[in-house]
Amino acid sequence: MSLKEIFIDIMDNYIQEKMNFSCGKESRIYNLINYTVVDYLNGIFKREDIKIEGSCGRGYWTYHPWIALFNKNITTSAQEGVYIVYLFSKDMERVYLTLNQGSTSIENKYKGKRNKAQRVKEELMYIRNQIRSQIDSRGFLTNNNLIIGNENYEVGSIFYKMYSKEELKNDLISEEELIEDLKNMLIIYDEYYNKFVTTKYNTEEGKQMEKFREKLTVKEQLSNTYKYILSKGYFYTYEDLCNFYLSLKTKPFVILAGISGTGKSKLIRLFAEALNCSDRFYTIPVKPELV
DNA sequence: CGATTCAGCCTGCTTGAGAT
DNA sequence: ATCTCAAGCAGGCTGAATCG
Incomplete structure (x- = not known):
């Protein structure tokens, strides 16, 4: 099964599957997202430093299933850090390849604080703008029009490309294009790692700057x-x-x-x-x- | 002052690591 | 091999804050 076939399968059947099965191993789509697609991508990108994971929720189905590629030195969880992720829209009409951010860790940071939601959004936007200003988008979009039905994923999107179900089904997007795009996104992700993680945010100077801005x-x-x-x-x-x-x-x-x-x-x-x-x-x- | 919004807490469910 | 428990995820409920 190719990546394209997997995507089409998910988009065609996810909503129905949510109604008929609990979110677990009993479900064919659950296995597709959690294991099949992960094995497939691991076969293509044999990289020790990248962890690939897919999820459609635990116990409860999420509205936005995702398939993510984490740089293990940055994060291994969808809840924090910057990572590459395929996000499906709530209506299953579109899937986006995006460089995105985990928002849960930021939400926890502002737990109990006033204007929590607003502050989370501001931080996501700040990080987004920092990265965009220093890394070439390589043709990926930065117009903030990623729409899946979850605000933090939308705001957290740094670079993205959209594939609609129609495009995939009508062969307007080839398997090669999907893989090529993902390779390009990985180049961006590597660049982000080199520019931001290994230097800026880890140095004392970087941390001081961040503190200064917040104060x-x-x-x-x-x-x-x-x-x-x-x-x-x-x-x-x-x-x-x-x-x-x-x-x-x-x-x-x-x-x-x-x-x-x-x-x-x-x-x-x-x-x-x-x-x-x-x-x-x-x-x-x-x-x-x-x- | 009633209606609306929102954060916090609780619940249900599964996975996966570690203990037994 | 089996059991236990924390982590992860989303949805629902509730009381407090805010809005009009």
């Missing part, structure tokens, strides 16, 4: 943002910047008024850049009659 107060972050804007050659008063931040904080829908050319759009763009959130910045042209 910044709103005032300090605003001050940094202001300095960034000045350094780009634009001038707004510090008061205007604070007012803009406060307005956003009060309600995330802010209307800036003023004649054209005074820098309304630019302010927002620079603000996003300063916070390293450019990838979440979209410009939507508005015609006069829409207002």
Whole structure:
């Protein structure tokens, strides 16, 4: 059975299987995800440092079965670290090959804290942006349009490629392409390991930087943002910047008024850049009659 | 002040490692 | 070879916080 045939089998039968069998060895699809596909991939990628695992839940079926490749030096669990993973969408119409992050360990870190969900998302996005800024995507997508029905998997996605059931069934994607993509993703994963794990996060300097960033107060972050804007050659008063931040904080829908050319759009763009959130910045042209 | 949201806890189920 | 138990996973329930 090829990878493509396995994927099609899972997509065709998973939802039905959930209804008819408990999530365990009795189920054919369970065995397919937990063992067959793992053996198949291990046969292709004979790497001692990579652990391959597939899961569709324990006891209970998950909505999002996954097949992951872990670098043993980074993580051996889907709950933490960065790893390659095939994720199936809830409706079983799509499967994504992605470089993704475990969110459970981050959730545990913020257990009992205020705005837990938001902080988890912010951390996932921060890591995502760091990696994207330093590693070539090799043609994989970074547009944040991975949709499977689980927010943390979606936010945690660093690079990805989508395969729809239709594409797979109609031979628009070949087995060779699937394997080639996975090989490319492994090159990215290796690069991540060399650039981030063996150096940045493990050095004292890296840890200090991380601590420093977490400790910044709103005032300090605003001050940094202001300095960034000045350094780009634009001038707004510090008061205007604070007012803009406060307005956003009060309600995330802010209307800036003023004649054209005074820098309304630019302010927002620079603000996003300063916070390293450019990838979440979209410009939507508005015609006069829409207002 | 009722409705909604959310974190925390509990439950059900299986795997797999280690003890017996 | 069998038993025990922690880990892993998702779903459900509940009380507290927040919203409108």
